[in-house]
Amino acid sequence: MNGMEFNDVVARQHAPLVQRAAAIAAAQALGTATQLRDAGDRSPHAGGAHVVTLEQSAAPEIIREGAQRFRLRYDEAGSETALAALLACSAKPGMPIAADTESLSVLALADRLAASDIPVLINGPTGTGKEVLSRFIHNRSPRADKPFVAVNCAAMPEAMLEALLFGHQKGAFTGATSSSEGFFRAADGGTLLLDEIAEMPLALQAKLLRALQESEVVPIGSTLPIKIDVRVIACANRDLPTEVAEGRFRADLFYRLNVFPISLKPLRDRPDDIAPLAFALALRHTMPGKQMPFISEGALSLLKVHSWPGNVRELENVVRRALLLADGKPCVSPEHIVFDGTARLVPAEMAPSIAALAPAEPVVPGKRLSNIVQLSEARAIMATLEACGGSRVQAARQLGISERTLRYRLASFREAGLAVAGGRR
Incomplete structure (x- = not known):
């Protein structure tokens, strides 16, 4: 249902x-x-x-x-x-x-992927909801009643990351007063999310590749591999092909993870x-x-x-x-509404004063504030478009929004009955 x-x-x-x-x-x-x-x-x-x-x-x-x-x-x-x-x-x-619509398309794709066990690589800027999408895939999969374990590779001490991932035996290193199963074994039967995987050290990437290929881990201090059944979802906020080209990420691990990539766009898009x-x-x-x-x-x-x-x-x-x-x-x-930083439609050096953004005609009593905001927004956008010679690409860059968002704004202005030009690319 x-x-x-x-x-x-x-x-x-x-x-x-x-x-x-x-x-x-x-x-x-x-x-x-x-x-x-x-x-x-x-x-x-x-x-x-x-x-x-x-x-x-x-x-x-x-x-x-x-x-x-x-x-x-x-x-x-x-x-x-x-x-x-x-x-x-x-x-x-x-x-x-x-x-x-694009977000709904991503969810529909993720729902189809959930039924399989293939690795998923989710790309997108920080704060776009990569972990939420990962949990959605897990919850819609046959593994939903098994563990979902999320690991932030950037937040783990590099010296401890191997032991945290693969586990360790008691006495394997100084301070190992007891054994630990590690995140892979904790997620056995379920899903392991490796967030910010681009931050993983190269030496550990090789061991991760082996764990994925062989479906087994070797805890530190042990010589016996332990079989695991884990579905891996990896997330990255950096462009992994670029990281591979510049030698910061193993190509073989990238291709192992990149079976089915999903991209999440910034919220402004x-x-x-x-x-x-x-x-x-x-x-x-x-x-x-x-x-x-x-x-x-x-x-x-x-x-x-x-x-x-x-x-x-x-x-x-x-x-x-x-x-x-x-x-x-x-x-x-x-x-x-108070933004984390100063919220401007245009950079400070080009921004008109608040008075200049106000409606030119007197505000009619009872007029909705949203209409006033939309009219002021339309004036600011059209002024920027005119200053850029009608180029939507340049205007969007100066306004700090994507071209798609600018097109969306222009269309919404027309639907509201505001006379606006469409500009050019």
Whole structure:
């Protein structure tokens, strides 16, 4: 059973919200379904089910009614905030959250890979969710009931890494007062994640290659190999082919691991993932028993124009900060969004003043803050495009965003009725 379950009443009362969310949930292939219910439904809940109760209201909010039960009040069924909030409420703990088409494609591919035992190499910048994707592959595999062991190769002392990976006998070296099985044997039958594998010393890479080829390890201080049954997932935030070319990574180990590579893009290149991730992180970090401030459209607009050099880890910092600043208030507003560094649409030397980014015409009372932010963003982007002679590549570079994100912004401006030119490559 995949995606979301809902009856005809929910489909009628909460369209198009449930149709959009159900399509995304089905694409994520997350296994057990989330039950969507209407607030007027008085039938008993199924025991242990993941349930989200939907209610249209002028005051949007998320209420946690149990470990796997939420009540979502939203104002507009077609709004991005309502969709993002529903995806966050429907997410299972520790599972990926995505709405961007490329991210959904990666999850679909990972779901297919999970059924096999072939090694997987996940590339991507720090903080993009490589370990979360690794756990997803493990949880969707036949090994799901066996151990998942994550090892950060960069965080382990180089002198101890071999003993930590392969184990050691008592007395094998000074301080070895007892024997240890090591991470490979701890993960026997399950999955071993080798994170930041590019940081592994060359000498140890040769021993890792042998362990992968022979499916056995030799603990330090022993001469007898021990058979293991481990599925290995490796992650790297550096370009391994470059590391191989420059002699910092063994070519034979690279080809052993690179059976099926997956690449995760930076968060700035996955703009549709930002809103559901923000809501999910807010749910995660709201103290038990406290009401979670709802993230406003204006706050989401600010999040979506940031370049996110720290990716999802930076987003988590920003969300936690916003929750603290909004404590006691019903929603997270733009004034609660404080980035790790100065957030600018353009570099400081080119950035116009805040006054220059404000709408040229007087603000109409009652006008949504998100519309004001979008209009200001459009002016800044178009000014940069004009300064770059219409080149999207140059404008994106100066704005600190990808060309894909710039195209996305231009398309969203047109959909909102703003007259913008498309620029050129």
